[in-house]
Amino acid sequence: MVLDLEKRDDPAFALELYRAHRQSLVLLSSSIVGCKSLAEDIVHEAFERLAQKKQSEIEKPLRYVTMTVRNLSIDLYRSQQRERKVILYSIESEKLKNIKTSEHSPEQQMAIKQDYVRFNEAVNELPNLTKKATILHLVEQLSVRAIAERLDVPVTKAYRLIKEGTSHCRDRLWAGER
Amino acid sequence: MSINKQKKIREEALNWSLLLEEEQSDDKIYNAFLEWLSANEANVLAWGEIEKTRAIALDSHITPMNKVDNITELQTGSPADLTSITPLGNTNTKKVSGASLKWAVALAATILMLIYIDPVLKFRVLTADFSTTAGERRQITLADGSVMHLASASAANFDETDEKRVVKLIKGTAFFHATKDKKRPFIVHHNRVQVRVTGTKFEVRSKRSGTDVAVREGEVLVANDRQKTLKPGEGTAVQAGERIRSNSNEKDISKTIKIEPQNIASWRQGKLIVDNWRAEDVLDALRNNFEGTLLISTWKYSEPRITGVFDLNTPKAALKIFAETQGWQFRELGNGIVILSQV
Numbered sequence: 001m002v003l004d005l006e007k008r009d010d011p012a013f014a015l016e017l018y019r020a021h022r023q024s025l026v027l028l029s030s031s032i033v034g035c036k037s038l039a040e041d042i043v044h045e046a047f048e049r050l051a052q053k054k055q056s057e058i059e060k061p062l063r064y065v066t067m068t069v070r071n072l073s074i075d076l077y078r079s080q081q082r083e084r085k086v087i088l089y090s091i092e093s094e095k096l097k098n099i100k101t102s103e104h105s106p107e108q109q110m111a112i113k114q115d116y117v118r119f120n121e122a123v124n125e126l127p128n129l130t131k132k133a134t135i136l137h138l139v140e141q142l143s144v145r146a147i148a149e150r151l152d153v154p155v156t157k158a159y160r161l162i163k164e165g166t167s168h169c170r171d172r173l174w175a176g177e178r
Numbered sequence: 179m180s181i182n183k184q185k186k187i188r189e190e191a192l193n194w195s196l197l198l199e200e201e202q203s204d205d206k207i208y209n210a211f212l213e214w215l216s217a218n219e220a221n222v223l224a225w226g227e228i229e230k231t232r233a234i235a236l237d238s239h240i241t242p243m244n245k246v247d248n249i250t251e252l253q254t255g256s257p258a259d260l261t262s263i264t265p266l267g268n269t270n271t272k273k274v275s276g277a278s279l280k281w282a283v284a285l286a287a288t289i290l291m292l293i294y295i296d297p298v299l300k301f302r303v304l305t306a307d308f309s310t311t312a313g314e315r316r317q318i319t320l321a322d323g324s325v326m327h328l329a330s331a332s333a334a335n336f337d338e339t340d341e342k343r344v345v346k347l348i349k350g351t352a353f354f355h356a357t358k359d360k361k362r363p364f365i366v367h368h369n370r371v372q373v374r375v376t377g378t379k380f381e382v383r384s385k386r387s388g389t390d391v392a393v394r395e396g397e398v399l400v401a402n403d404r405q406k407t408l409k410p411g412e413g414t415a416v417q418a419g420e421r422i423r424s425n426s427n428e429k430d431i432s433k434t435i436k437i438e439p440q441n442i443a444s445w446r447q448g449k450l451i452v453d454n455w456r457a458e459d460v461l462d463a464l465r466n467n468f469e470g471t472l473l474i475s476t477w478k479y480s481e482p483r484i485t486g487v488f489d490l491n492t493p494k495a496a497l498k499i500f501a502e503t504q505g506w507q508f509r510e511l512g513n514g515i516v517i518l519s520q521v
Contacts, residue, residue: 021212023216024212024215024216028212028225030222031223031225034226060204060208062205062209062212063203063208066198066211070198070229073229074229077230078233110311114311116234116237119238138231138232138235139238143199143201159196163196166228166231167188170231171188173230174230
């Protein structure tokens with residue numbers, strides 16, 4: 001993969017960033033999308049987006065690519081689930097738009113539906129305040145600070161509630177038998 | 179991996195996930211995170227879980243939604259009322275009443291049990307050719323004409339070549355009616371156990387302690403060898419009306435035990451016939467048929483073996499009967515949650 005470095009103020013830096021972190025970013029993405037070649041496309045896309053920015057626009061380039069990879073991966077995972085489609089592979093470089101899909105099998109559909117049901121069940125098992133904090137964090141995507149304000153609790157407490165709730169939902173989704 | 183180690187990794191993944199969202203986190207933090215992530219596979223898996231949880235949360239309104247404004251006060255004394263529900267086992271030392279404490283212990287024990295899973299097994303179940311969910315039973319005709327009945331919460335792969343037909347039982351229980359084909363033996367693998375047949379009816383059941391093979395008609399060969407395909411005359415022969423067990427912590431397979439052939443794979447008729455089973459194996463089998471959530475609170479399963487018949491079509495009633503006969507406590511929480519606790 002060749003980066004379009006023309007638009008970057010400091011091309012050497014971006015290339016170094018790419019060399020140093022490509023592999024772990026691919027791991028980050030494939031842990032979510034479950035496919036290495038898709039993960040590579042996502043990482044490629046993130047670096048292209050970085051290359052199109054001016055350096056002055058981006059204060060923290062590694063943060064920028066990491067969060068872009070993460071967000072793209074989560075979006076892709078969501079569309080895999082939502083559209084009831086399995087992503088088989090992507091086409092070279094036209095990337096994420098031209099994805100070939102096939103229908104989910106009834107078993108897969110069941111498993112996916114089960115995920116949402118389980119998540120809702122898990123949230124409902126939480127104590128009231130933890131439940132509120134967790135929904136505000138995971139579903140409404142508010143920052144810890146905003147959640148603390150909304151619930152009128154100290155930030156440290158909000159942080160703890162979010163951690164408790166999120167890890168409970170995570171455990172209900174991924175631990176035990178599906 | 180130990181439970182504690184896995185717990186630690188999951189906690190780390192969650193901490194990273196929260197830290198990355200902080201506005202003030204700088205590139206040094208992202209660098210450290212990527213190093214942590216690529217350090218080993220367990221970290222990657224734990225990271226994937228937390229991120230997919232976020233993804234699922236974002237679309238969870240597809241099923242009836244939790245809105246913050248809709249949350250009403252819960253009745254006190256329900257398990258959800260405890261802040262000590264945290265699986266991270268940390269900090270919370272809030273005083274709780276005696277009854278609540280009991281719940282806390284029950285939940286803590288349950289959560290400990292839930293945390294230990296084998297991610298590789300899970301991946302294999304998700305990608306299996308055939309699988310069943312809780313309460314579901316399926317009859318599948320394989321490509322070679324053999325019939326496989328999958329019990330609840332089971333998964334298997336099938337593959338055939340010119341030399342052999344191979345089923346890999348990933349999880350759960352399956353009953354086979356293998357078609358006769360002298361040239362291509364029908365082979366079932368579960369963990370390290372191999373079962374070879376030319377044409378017969380038999381059941382393979384995965385248990386916590388190992389693998390059970392029971393033959394209804396004909397004869398099969400069983401060996402603890404997954405590498406080399408068994409030839410006639412090798413392994414241990416198991417005849418109709420016999421059962422054999424391979425315990426995962428023992429080198430050799432057990433002697434054959436006589437059983438009633440018509441009792442084999444009785445789950446196909448919705449009955450679970452157990453003969454000298456461990457409590458955990460009975461509970462696993464009932465749990466697999468139960469569409470709700472079964473939480474089990476025990477420190478150590480009691481020794482007496484269980485013999486009896488359970489109705490799989492009414493798993494909740496079966497769990498109740500189990501509790502009554504074994505002296506366990508049965509509690510129903512609504513929302514399909516049942517707690518069984520050993521008294």
